[in-house]
Amino acid sequence: MPFIDPSIDRLVTGAIGAALASLPAGAKVALAFSGGVDSSVLLDAAVRVAGAARCIALHVHHGLSPNADAWLAHCQAVAAAHGVAFAAQHADVSRGAGHGLEAAARDARYRALEALCREHRVDALWLGQHADDQAETVLLQLLRGSGLAGLAAMAAERLPPGASVVHQRPLLHILRAQLERYAAERDLHWIDDESNTDTRYARNALRHEVMPALAVHFPGFRDALSRTAAHAAAAQGLLDTLAWRDLQNVALDEEGTASSFLSSPSLPSPSSALLPLQVSLSHAGLLALDDDRALNLLRYWIRLCGLPAPSAARLNDAWRQLRAVQGGHALRVDHAGHALRCYRGALYWEAGDSAEPADETTQPEREVSQLVWQGEAIWRLPQWRGTFVFTAASQDDPDAVPRALLDQALLTARSRRGGERMRRKRLSPGRTLKNLFQEQGVPAWRRDVPLLWVGEVLLYVPLLGVNHAALPEPDAAHSRSPGVRIDWREDLLLA
Structure with missing residues (x-):
C-alpha cells in the first residue's frame, strides 16, 4: 500500500468534512465528475468522508473531444468501483450569442448538471475547483476589465440564480499540486483532457505561461488573488x-x-x-x-x-x-x-435578436394540436405551457359557447400567423388581434398564446376571450344548446 502523507490527507478530507457539516444530516450530495484529477480527488474523498450511499457522480458529455465516449466509460467505471451511483447527460454546446467555446461549454455543463440535480433530488452539488482555478479566474477577469462581480470569481458556497441546490467548492483553498499529490498517494487514475494544453485558450495560456512566472517572483500570489476575490464578493x-x-x-x-x-x-x-x-x-x-x-x-x-x-x-x-x-x-x-x-x-x-425591428404580430410557430371534443374538462397544451379549461356556463354568461358548436367540428390550437380578426362583443366591429392586444395593453412577450379554432373559424383567444363572430345568432338552433365557458390557464396558475 502506498505511503499517504497524513498532512495532505487531513487537508483534503478536512475540507470535505467541513462542506458536509454545513448540510442537513443525511443530505444527498452530487459530485460533478469529469474524470480529471480534481474531480477524481473529490469523488474519492467524498466517499471516504460521507459514504458512497450519500453520493452520486454526475458526468456531462460535451462531445467536443474524440475521446468523450471513452471518458464517459471511464467515469462510469470509477464510480462503480467506489460503489457510487452514476448519471450522465449529453450537452449541446452552442457558440451563439457571442460566446466563445470555453464559455459555451461551461454554460452547457452547468445547465446539464442542474438538470441532473433536479432529476435525482440531491441536496447539494459539489464542484472540484481549487485554489489555482480561483487565481486563474481572478486574473482572467482583471485582464478582461470585469467589474466586481467578475473579480469575485468563484464562491466556496453559493445558490446561483435559478439553481435548485447550493453549489459548494470544498477544495477551493487547496492547491492543484496538493490535489495531485493526494491522487498519486491514493493511487487514483484520472483523465488528462488534451485541450488543457492548448494555449490558444486564454485560461490555458495563463496556466502554462503566466502563472509559473508569477510563482517565481510572487510566491504568495494565489493567496493575494483569493483575498481580492473575497473583497470583491x-x-x-x-x-x-x-x-x-x-x-x-x-x-x-x-x-x-x-x-x-x-x-x-x-x-x-x-x-x-x-x-x-x-x-x-x-x-x-x-x-x-x-x-x-x-x-x-x-x-x-x-x-x-x-x-x-x-x-x-x-x-x-x-x-x-x-x-x-x-x-x-x-x-x-x-x-x-x-x-x-x-x-x-x-x-x-x-x-430573438436581429437588426430588424420587432414584429409584434407574428409569434414563434409551435406544434399544432387538435382535439375531437367530447366533453373534456381540460385540454393540456405543453408546448404553450398551459391548459384550456371547459366548464359549464351560467345562462346569463355573454361569453358562453354553445356545446353543440364544440361538438360539430374539430378543435385546433395553433400559433398566430398575423392578420387574424375577432369581435369581442356580438355587435362590435371585427378588429385584428394585434390592435386588440395593443388596446388591452398586452405586452408583446405575452402574445405567444394558442388560438383556438373550431373547424376553420377562430373561436377563442387567451387574454382577449371569445370571438363573438363565431357564435350563432340568439335565435339559431345552436344558441339553445347548453353553454360552455372556455378559459386559458397558464401552468403557474394551475399549481
Whole structure:
C-alpha cells in the first residue's frame, strides 16, 4: 500500500468534512465528475468522508473531444468501483450569442448538471475547483476589465440564480499540486483532457505561461488573488442589496403595475433570486436614478433574468438609448438572443435578436394540436405551457359557447400567423388581434398564446376571450344548446 502523507490527507478530507457539516444530516450530495484529477480527488474523498450511499457522480458529455465516449466509460467505471451511483447527460454546446467555446461549454455543463440535480433530488452539488482555478479566474477577469462581480470569481458556497441546490467548492483553498499529490498517494487514475494544453485558450495560456512566472517572483500570489476575490464578493453583495431595493421600487408585473412578485416573503435572497422575464422595469423609474445606480440596477436585473452579463460598452449604449428615447417604441438593444424593448413605459426582454425591428404580430410557430371534443374538462397544451379549461356556463354568461358548436367540428390550437380578426362583443366591429392586444395593453412577450379554432373559424383567444363572430345568432338552433365557458390557464396558475 502506498505511503499517504497524513498532512495532505487531513487537508483534503478536512475540507470535505467541513462542506458536509454545513448540510442537513443525511443530505444527498452530487459530485460533478469529469474524470480529471480534481474531480477524481473529490469523488474519492467524498466517499471516504460521507459514504458512497450519500453520493452520486454526475458526468456531462460535451462531445467536443474524440475521446468523450471513452471518458464517459471511464467515469462510469470509477464510480462503480467506489460503489457510487452514476448519471450522465449529453450537452449541446452552442457558440451563439457571442460566446466563445470555453464559455459555451461551461454554460452547457452547468445547465446539464442542474438538470441532473433536479432529476435525482440531491441536496447539494459539489464542484472540484481549487485554489489555482480561483487565481486563474481572478486574473482572467482583471485582464478582461470585469467589474466586481467578475473579480469575485468563484464562491466556496453559493445558490446561483435559478439553481435548485447550493453549489459548494470544498477544495477551493487547496492547491492543484496538493490535489495531485493526494491522487498519486491514493493511487487514483484520472483523465488528462488534451485541450488543457492548448494555449490558444486564454485560461490555458495563463496556466502554462503566466502563472509559473508569477510563482517565481510572487510566491504568495494565489493567496493575494483569493483575498481580492473575497473583497470583491463582499462589495458586490452590498451593490446587489442596493439593486434589490431599487428593483422593488421600479419593477412592474405583467399588468404594468408595481410587481407583487418582489414583495413575496418566500423569495430567496437578492443574490440567488431568478426573475421571470415577464418582470419588467418602469422606464420613468429607471430614469429617476443617477447613472451609476441605474447601471447597477440594469446589470442586476439582466443577471436575475438569467441572461449573461453584457459588456460595459453594450450596457452604456443601452443606457444612452434609454435616456434618449421618447415613448420607447423605437428602443431595441440586442443581447444574448433577446432584445430590450419598451412598451407603454415598461422595459422588458423580448426573445430573438436581429437588426430588424420587432414584429409584434407574428409569434414563434409551435406544434399544432387538435382535439375531437367530447366533453373534456381540460385540454393540456405543453408546448404553450398551459391548459384550456371547459366548464359549464351560467345562462346569463355573454361569453358562453354553445356545446353543440364544440361538438360539430374539430378543435385546433395553433400559433398566430398575423392578420387574424375577432369581435369581442356580438355587435362590435371585427378588429385584428394585434390592435386588440395593443388596446388591452398586452405586452408583446405575452402574445405567444394558442388560438383556438373550431373547424376553420377562430373561436377563442387567451387574454382577449371569445370571438363573438363565431357564435350563432340568439335565435339559431345552436344558441339553445347548453353553454360552455372556455378559459386559458397558464401552468403557474394551475399549481
